[in-house]
Amino acid sequence: QITLKESGPTLVKPSQTLTLTCTFSGFSLTTDGMGVGWIRQPPGKALEWLALLYWDDDERYTPFLKSRLTITKETSKNQVVLTMTNLDPVDTATYYCAHAQATSGYGYFDYWGQGALVTVSS
């Protein structure tokens, strides 16, 4: 059974750095075709893909935010960490981590965490 859970701060000040942790179970990130991705959703708006870390350590980012994002893993802890720098109020959103199936294509998301609402405000 695959589960994922996001953790991190709920309130961040503008210009600060956000660090979100995805703790997962039920799969290994070293298995061919697996990945963990981050997707966000501003209140009342659509889903936006941010980043994905693949089983082979390939990292992919949305070009729009690439300069501000870093995705890393802590294999021993079954965690994937997303760091976003220089936050702005427009970054206020629910941030989801999700298990990616990338055996065909670059990844669809078959298991999702419950999401973490992050508010950017002074």
Add this chain to the structure above:
Amino acid sequence: DIQMTQSPSSLSASVGDRVTVTCRASQSISRYLSWYQQIPGKPPKLLIYETSTLQSGVPPRFVGSGSGTDFTLTISSLQPEDFATYYCQHTYITPLTFGGGTKVELK
């Protein structure tokens, strides 16, 4: 980047109706298209991947079709639990992108 355009952005329907949602890609994505359902306050749920493959546990009233740039999600007989927002996503290449969503509301 590949843009995904969904239509309509919202629709009103009744229980038992046949509902169709359309997703158009800005370039060919072969059959690398997934559909998700999201109920307010919940994470998205994968319904269909690779255009037409039903995710385990998803009822067969959800049907996906298409190829290239034009795709559809059809709900053959709308049930009360189907009132939600539906998103398409391409998996052809990165950056991955989602459509803007289609909200299915009760008429």
